[in-house]
Amino acid sequence: MPMPGPNSPWPPKAWQPAYDQYALNDAWLTGDVAAIARFAGNDQQAATHRHNGTGHRGGIVGAASRMFWGRPVGDGERSRVHLPIPADLATLASDLQYSDPPVTSFAETGETTPTDAAQARLDDILNSDAHHAMLNSMGEIKSALGASIIVPRWDKELEERVWLDYAAADTAIPTFRQGRLVDVTLWSEWQDGVHFWRHLEHHARGYIEHALFRGTKSNLGRRRPLKDHPETAVWAALVDDKDQIPTGIDRLTAGYLPNAPALAWRKDGALKDAGRSDFNQLIPIFDNADETWSSWMRDLKLGAGRLIVPESYLRSNGPGAGASFDLLQEMFVGLNVPGDPDSGMDLTPQQFQIRVQEHKDTLDGITEQILRKAGYSPASWGLGDVAGGTATATEIQHRERRTETSRSKKNLYDRMVLSRMGSVALELDGRLFPGKGGGRFDLNVVFPDISRVDPKTEAETIGLLKVANAISIETSVRRANPDWEPEAVDDEVERIMREQGLTAAPDPVTLGRVDDPTAPEDPTAPKE
Structure with a gap:
């Protein structure tokens, strides 16, 4: 897709379903309970009517409110509690792939031998702590949204080298052909009252184009000069008369890194290559986890000890100030009341049961289902064998292998994209910083094994x-x-x-030879 024209809808209509899903996943990732409730159809609004004493909401929103976060909030009801399982799941996915960072090296093509300067440049750009930190940050976003875009960056005032950065899937509009990325438009926005300023950065083969638009929340609006906004003014001095920066290489300066192949969008021509989130089909189960956790916390509140006292034991706090009961008072004076003298004069303690084991078992079962769908074993989450029963060693190893298998499948996409974009970064570095060791090279990216022998x-x-x-x-x-x-x-x-007082085995080549200097001396041999 070329740079969009004025007054284009934003995001483009073809990508609206993906952006709706991105927004939902982002709400669960960040734990934005207001957004979660809004997506579930509730938005924490009061019930529209009551039936048998229970609040209900009608219409289409009522159908969506079957989820825990979509139910109407009753009068005086406490806020629901969110359990950050989605964020933990994204962190787990990132940790499994990038906590032990991949190592990038030159591929042995036999054409050219990299120099020591080239090796140092490679390590500085692709094997540095900064690069590994970027991968860890990118991994969480890729897991939650389903993809990330890898791009090379450079700024001679900041760094004397090129480096790799990433953009989230919800800030990119890619174009694919035959399953391959053709170009991609990255964007960011700043709100100014009712207006939205948007900076679009279009990556195509051979150039990067920058554009500034001023529009509304859903419309791109009119194109404006880059110098009209302080965030984009820096690009005005770098682009040519077409608002482009020629890269000087015949390759695309962006790589689309999917988390997994798309399923729900596989028949959609524009979205079939968009990637799949680890949250896919898990939103209702996340909702179940929050409902379970909220019920557990409700038990804690209700389980607090309470004391029911007769009204006569209360001390008046004055007109209009109610009454109170002194828990430290040691003596009370009995009253002459008709009938049974002990009737209604007892202090009655009230203690509700806290269902700890029931909630824990339910939450463990829900967590296991989340991990199973995401492709991870319970042990990777820090859980034991929640399936129950006695498992054999073979069964345990098979369960643990799920995590390694899921990681290996993701590594396939990472190796292809990271090696290609690392090569692009080195080639750009060679042109922008000549003589430092950069140039065009084929690269290998190797991920370390996660298996650890006890x-x-x-x-x-x-x-x-x-x-x-x-x-x-x-x-x-x-x-x-x-x-x-x-x-x-x-x-x-x-x-x-x-x-241990052992000696090395004799060399079979020299053993028994006449000229063997280590052979023992023959006492019967004639002396010279």
Whole structure:
């Protein structure tokens, strides 16, 4: 899609369904309960009518209010409580992919050998802490909204290099052809009363175009010069007479990184490549979790101890000020009342039951369903075996493999996009900062494994193999320390053998040779 014309609807009509979903997912991600209630059809408004003493709302909104957050708020009812499971789920997805950051290296194409300067530049741009921090931040947004856009950035006044940044899916309008990104328009907005200023940044092959529009909430309005708004004035000095910045390379300076393939939009020509959120089909279950948590918190409030006292025990606080009961008073004077002298004069304690186990079991079951749909095992959330029963070791390993499988599928998209955009960043860096090591290179992106062998289990396995004489000292050291370099392994083997009084096996090549300097001297041999 080229830069849109004046008075175009915004966002474009073809992308309106996606942006509606983005807004809903964003409300659950950020825990914006007002927005959640509004999307559920309630907006925390009072009931329109009552039936059998219960508040109800009519019309279409009433149909949507079947969700917990969509029900009308009764008079005097306390606010509902939100449990941040969606935010935790997005954080979990990001942590599993990027907490141990991927490593970017040069691909061995056989055409050119990267110089030391090129390797240093690669590490500075793509293996730095700043790049890894960007990936961690991007991972949460990608999980919640279903996609992110990776773009190279540069500013010679800020950094002497190019770096990679990201834009959220709800700030981008991409165009695809045959499943490949053709161009993308990134945007940001600033509200000025009833007017909205929007900065559009259009990435196409060979150039980046900037435009400023002043319109309404749903209409782009008229195009204005970049210098008319302080946030875009900086671009006015950088663009040419077409409001474009030529990149000098024949590649697109943006990459679309989906979280997973789209399902609901797979038949929609404009949205079929838009990506799928980890929240897909989970909104009603998030709602169930909030209902359960709110019920639990309600039990805590109702479970607070209360004391029912006779009216005669109350102390008047004066005209119009009501009455109160002194909990520290030790003596009360009995009253002569007709009938049973003890009738109605007791202090009655009231204590409701707090259903802790019932709520916990329900919430654990809901959480398990959320994790199962998102493709993660309960252990990755910090939960034990909530399925109940005794599981075999094979069953436990199969459950744990769900997390690794989901992560591996996401890594496929990441490797393709991050390696391509890393290559674009290095090529731009070579043109913008010549002589620093940048240039056009093919790259590999490798994600580390998330499997972690339990040290105790591994030590027991090595011990059993040693008892059976089925493992050497060198192999046992390598298994116990898989990340060690060969030199470190050899040094450790030598120390172990020295401490145990062992000697190295003789070299079979020189064993028994006449000129073997280590062979023992023959006492019967004639001396010279």
